[in-house]
Amino acid sequence: MISTTRLQSLLARERDAFAARNPRSGAAYAAADHLFGRVPMTWMNKTAGAHPLYLDRARGAHVWDLDGHEYVDLCLGDTGAMAGHSPAPTVAAVQRRYAELGGATAMLPTEDAAWVGAELARRFGLPYWSFSLTATDANRWAIRLVRAITGRPKILVNSYCYHGSVDESLIVVGSDGEAASREGNVGAPCDVTLTSRVAEYNDLERLERELAHGDVAAVLMEPALTNIGIVLPEPGYLEGVRELTRRHGTLLINDETHTFSAGPGGATAAWGLEPDVLTIGKALAGGIPCGAYGLSEQLAAEIARHTELDLVDMGGVGGTLAGNPISVAAMRATLEEVLTDEAFEGMTALATRFADGVRGIVEQHGLPWSIQQLGARAEYRFASPAPRNGGESAAAHQPELDDYLHVYLANRGILLTPFHAMALMSPATTAADVDRHHEVFAAAVGELVA
Template sequence: MNTVDRRRLADLTSRERARFAEANPRSASAYANGKHLFGRTPMTWMAKQAGGFPLYLATARGARVTDLDGHTYIDLCLGDTGAMAGHSPAPVVEAVRRRTADDGGLTAMLPTEDAEWVGAELTRRFGLPQWSLSLTATDANRWAIRLARAITGKPKILVNSYCYHGSVDESLIVVGPDNKPHIREGNVGAPVDTRVTSRVAEYNDLEGLEAELANGDVAAVLMEPALTNIGIVLPEPGYLQKVRELTRAHKTLLINDETHTFSAGPGGCTKEWNLEPDILTIGKAIGGGVPVGAYGLSHEVSERIEARKDLDLIDMGGVGGTLAGNALSVAATRATLEHVLTDEAFAHMTALGTHLAEGTADAIKTMPWSVTQLGARAEYRFADPAPTNGGESHAAGDAELDDYLHVYAANRGILLTPFHNMALVCPDTTKDDVDAHLEVLEAAVKELEQDR
């Protein structure tokens, strides 16, 4: 990052924040008045905003978001994949309307026929034959971990350093600079030292993975096929196939978390790359904006679970939730998968993702940065070549530079994911939308380079 004049960066960021504050008085006021909300927002991470306060939502449709001050943005954040189907897609809105109108019922602790359709469609896309529903991917991961421990009799879960699996306790562990496991910085109120429950290896590090599995106490490897929430990190050739071989050799289950990597295609990385997980978890995007999650099981795993008559899968065994599989979430999921995030939609989105990645590479060509694409998603990192593991990607972070680029984009009608430089397209995103973002990004970089 020695190519960036830090004083100029600070001056530009101050200028952009002043412009942001002047343009968004109603959002600023709403944030200031959030006195009964912890962190002044409904969820504390909503306060993570480059402009100093969050924009407040008024309306959203397709690839557009409008805030309280009446500004409309091209949304390339899309709820950090939660709105990958676009905002308020018509089929989902209609499915929700049907469930809420005419005494349709939202939740009744009774199954609906839509659920079997959803299970069959998830099987078509991802290959796993048995599915169960949750409200979030975090819950799906938690329940998958419990099932893995139950049927293997092993206590530990192995994850990749700087992975993201929601707020799963076992995932908050990293490989430290001494090449030893460390509790991830900022872990809030951990119920137990994560090193007791978990093992960790860097992504793309087969030697490190094999060494950890050799301890014989790992119930499951929980991993994203490609790292995402620390910047997109892609697998090196043969890596994922070798992970599968090693987990089988050590009698360890493999859980693929496709919550973010679903951007790779209609069946995520699992379908695109011919992967064979024992369990697959997913959430966010499949509900079209309505909370939902799911986990899929292989035949072998489901049979092993069902054979264990001592496991309470019905009441207080720790797997399930009262609202999981509720009629509203299931109806929204069916509408999303059947009519919105279709195979054809993904073809359009992936083509736009390629245009986005290629255009981003051109916009930042004068900087020592890199761009990585995962289907409908592209992201740049402040490192070249691109990081190959979570530790390298974490080291490439620059919060001050992030803030400048994000508030600069927001001031010109572009929304990016606040936590990193990810841009995602949805079925309603157009080439003109992507080009507008690329024009703004190029301008931001040029301003940063002046007098360099």
């Protein structure tokens, strides 16, 4: 329904406009000679324009770039700023801890940490918690623990899952149906099929076949796929995963880093899930680096029985800055005063408004697209029906169309997550912000199908 020639022409026009309206960002990028890839992290080069936009300042659900343009920020740091940019309670807690009390890193616990552990237990249902600086590290440490107590070497993940840079997760179901290293995997320490097994999301038959080998310590999964595009569970799927893991003596790790958007206790609480381990990061501390993993009562007791494990010194389940006073002060303030149960109600309502508005525009033009919502997060997909697993989701990707919408929206003051057309709501996001997106999105689609 969409002319390739017209799409390419519109994309070229929008990229030219992007370059013209952002000279200071362009100059900053050109001058960054001593940064690898010219950016602090190479993934910042994932941009629909010729260069990234450079941040000047941010507040609430809006950001401003070096060229003075203001944006409605629906990316929100790809979840890291789900509380909004610099929420006042978090800012105050960090300032008090760092400026007034001091002790950014003293290798001593604070009372804030115990409060955060209790709050995470209330929200997610797992009673014991430990901290990291990233969700990637939380996943790595959880993997070490489950391997240690099960004596099994392999981790099973879903094809095209996202668990940070965890080596074991970079495996997919290949075109021949066999396990394969994910394309582009950088510096793998060994063939990923030696450490991992893989099943497509929503495929219980394949999951059971892989678990039957008896060598899987844990299934590490997002309750819903996110970073390949939102893929939601089919009825009975998650219950089936839990039943199969228990039957085969395999532990279950829920990575809620992105699916935290499902509610104040993530998908685990919203959908009544019962993982043995839960990992999370990014959003908990209002943008301050943090991560955490929680353990079930039974698993914690089992770990305690393994007295041969060195969990204090060189056991590989900690880091010097993990659980530092600033991180846990930020987590306490964010959870206690910003990402509250009530805040999630408003965020989810706005995501529904976003999804309904996009759906109406898509249906108006008869496009074969779909939209998926996960609590406070929603995403439009260039496929209908929506993909049901990671492989289908990867196959549905249309890079030029994705880039066109991203740069068109950016040129008119709307930022989406750069990796896909995903929008996240924060407590600071307003109905006017959502409606502004719809106004620009409708114009972008209208030009595309004219």
